Amino acid sequence: MEQINSxxxxxxxxxxxxxxxxxxxxxxxxxxxxxxxxxxxxxINTVKIEFNNxxxxxxxxxxxxxxxxxxxxxxxxxxxxxxxxxxxxxTAMLHVQNxxxxxxxxxxxxxxxx
Numbered sequence: 001m002e003q004i005n006s007x008x009x010x011x012x013x014x015x016x017x018x019x020x021x022x023x024x025x026x027x028x029x030x031x032x033x034x035x036x037x038x039x040x041x042x043x044i045n046t047v048k049i050e051f052n053n054x055x056x057x058x059x060x061x062x063x064x065x066x067x068x069x070x071x072x073x074x075x076x077x078x079x080x081x082x083x084x085x086x087x088x089x090x091t092a093m094l095h096v097q098n099x100x101x102x103x104x105x106x107x108x109x110x111x112x113x114x
């Protein structure tokens with residue numbers, strides 16, 4: 001969780017970033033690609049978050065992801081050995097399950113690209 005919190009702090013919880021895609025790897029695994037852009041809209045950093053052993057999710061079609069309001073960024077919380085990823089600012093799994101887009105999984109891996 002320390003690595004996750006450092007990443008969220010580094011990118012200000014990805015406020016005003018863009019969720020570029022959510023790609024399925026298998027029935028229980030997905031990769032979320034988030035892009036941080038500069039003021040001109042140029043991509044500066046790409047972060048891929050891989051979720052494995054997904055227990056619950058609400059996934060939107062990739063064609064609508066660029067229209068999602070990222071003004072509040074994203075949340076990643078951990079409760080009862082499960083990670084919850086959600087759109088918006090929250091600190092509990094209850095927030096995750098009420099978000100317009102969320103993934104709950106037992107395993108998470110993060111890859112930062114520049």
